[in-house]
Amino acid sequence: MPIERNFPSPAPEPLPVLGVLISGRGSNLRAIIAAIADGRLQARIGVVIANRADAAGLAHAETAGVPALVVDHKAFATRADFEEALVARLVEARAEVVCLAGFMRILSPVFLERFGGPVLNVHPSLLPSFVGVDAQRQAWEHGVKVAGVTVHLVTPELDAGPIVAQATVPVLDDDTPDTLAARILVEEHRIYPEAVGLVAAGGWRIEGRRFVRGR
Numbered sequence: 008m009p010i011e012r013n014f015p016s017p018a019p020e021p022l023p024v025l026g027v028l029i030s031g032r033g034s035n036l037r038a039i040i041a042a043i044a045d046g047r048l049q050a051r052i053g054v055v056i057a058n059r060a061d062a063a064g065l066a067h068a069e070t071a072g073v074p075a076l077v078v079d080h081k082a083f084a085t086r087a088d089f090e091e092a093l094v095a096r097l098v099e100a101r102a103e104v105v106c107l108a109g110f111m112r113i114l115s116p117v118f119l120e121r122f123g124g125p126v127l128n129v130h131p132s133l134l135p136s137f138v139g140v141d142a143q144r145q146a147w148e149h150g151v152k153v154a155g156v157t158v159h160l161v162t163p164e165l166d167a168g169p170i171v172a173q174a175t176v177p178v179l180d181d182d183t184p185d186t187l188a189a190r191i192l193v194e195e196h197r198i199y200p201e202a203v204g205l206v207a208a209g210g211w212r213i214e215g216r217r218f219v220r221g222r
């Protein structure tokens with residue numbers, strides 16, 4: 008008499024899976040981990056990848072018990088090889104959304120096309136003003152009275168993809184670039200997890216340059 012056995016199909020992934028790329032301190036990674044832990048962000052981090060072994064943010068992943076690894080860009084002959092290695096690790100971890108969190112390598116169309124899903128970045132200025140490095144200092148030197156942070160979808164053009172969320176902070180007369188950056192960072196930690204949740208949940212579209220909620 009044959010024994011009847013059931014092999015249930017694997018349970019569908021209940022939460023959207025994130026891949027977080029870092030290069031340094033990882034305070035935005037820590038904010039994402041905290042938002043997941045206290046239920047503000049409905050997602051799971053599948054993998055944290057640093058392109059430098061000395062990225063301090065790796066410790067946040069370790070503390071939280073999140074899988075983390077290093078893919079050192081210097082170990083690859085070309086940018087395309089490095090990016091293909093990143094995508095391979097992300098796919099292994101079943102990442103559906105990539106969050107750049109202080110990741111200091113420009114990603115080319117090779118990465119964006121191969122990964123295929125949404126890639127988010129947090130940039131410490133009110134885009135489209137002050138693209139590139141040292142955005143807080145650029146804003147301070149320019150003399151703007153309002154500064155802030157932008158979360159945007161990554162496209163091949165640097166800091167130019169559709170804007171998902173922004174928040175403002177005042178620039179005070181006695182600010183230095185460092186005090187301004189610290190005020191902006193508080194808002195980064197607040198809006199990045201929110202924006203990641205919004206994108207990961209789906210139900211949004213791009214109209215022209217505009218990120219619009221609703222199908």
Ligand code: GRF
Nearest residue numbers: 032033034035109129130131
């Ligand atoms: C943040 O200011 C972020 O806006 C920028 O790089 C910095 C990363 O900081 N893209 P951290 O590593 O998340 O602390």
